[in-house]
Amino acid sequence: MTNHYLEDLQVGQKIRAGSVTVSEDQILEFARQYDPQPMHADPQAAARGPFRGLIASGWHTAALVMRLAVDSNPLGSLPLLGLGVDGIEWPQPVRPGDTMQVEMEIVEIRPSQSRPSHGIVKIRSTARNQRGEIVFVVTPNCWVPRRPA
């Protein structure tokens, strides 16, 4: 696999990641471990609630999108390591049976002040459901090494 170093990346560059379909069992399993609220972990209570059905924990959505990002190898075999995230939006819920498709775009590249061997690359990842509705947007700042001399 070809590694993509800081010098190989460009603002505006897009990376299409794969897609994932999330089942009710997966939503329940994640929620019962990490976010056991009725809307995520109890199908009957969720059906009576404001969303009229079960919705995935937003952190489950984030984890599923991370998996798609990792599998798309945007930096080749270099690690995808986030220092932090500028923001997350969950504009629409993710429901059992929904399929998310993820697209990543490089929105900023800047040198690291603390480590001249690296830069910080802001990558916006947008997940859409099978109807094309945006369900998740995340904008992490990733450490990317310069090409070794």
Add this chain to the structure above:
Amino acid sequence: MTNHYLEDLQVGQKIRAGSVTVSEDQILEFARQYDPQPMHADPQAAARGPFRGLIASGWHTAALVMRLAVDSNPLGSLPLLGLGVDGIEWPQPVRPGDTMQVEMEIVEIRPSQSRPSHGIVKIRSTARNQRGEIVFVVTPNCWVPRRPA
């Protein structure tokens, strides 16, 4: 459980959540499902890598902190529902055996423009490890209903 509506909350209010210790097995299980990079999912490769050992996926840390937040019932039995997050920081890695302690603070309360029955409450959650080092900061914007008339 007493519900805490928008009118019951104050900027500056702090909520101490519980603590959680994360094992190597838990780090590996999460990583293999959601973030299968060597530094999170392969102890031997991680030992040779820049962190000199396994570190938790940042999304695993986020999920563990969400669980502590949910269990602390900051709104009583009202759901803790995030519209989005202003930012996340992962200043230090979380390693096997680390114990995280979480404190939440209400940093902003504003009315919802779109739904007068609700407000948006910004809650900053800070997780520290057993040495008091900050390992995770997240600032979600949560929907909170006004007290019913």
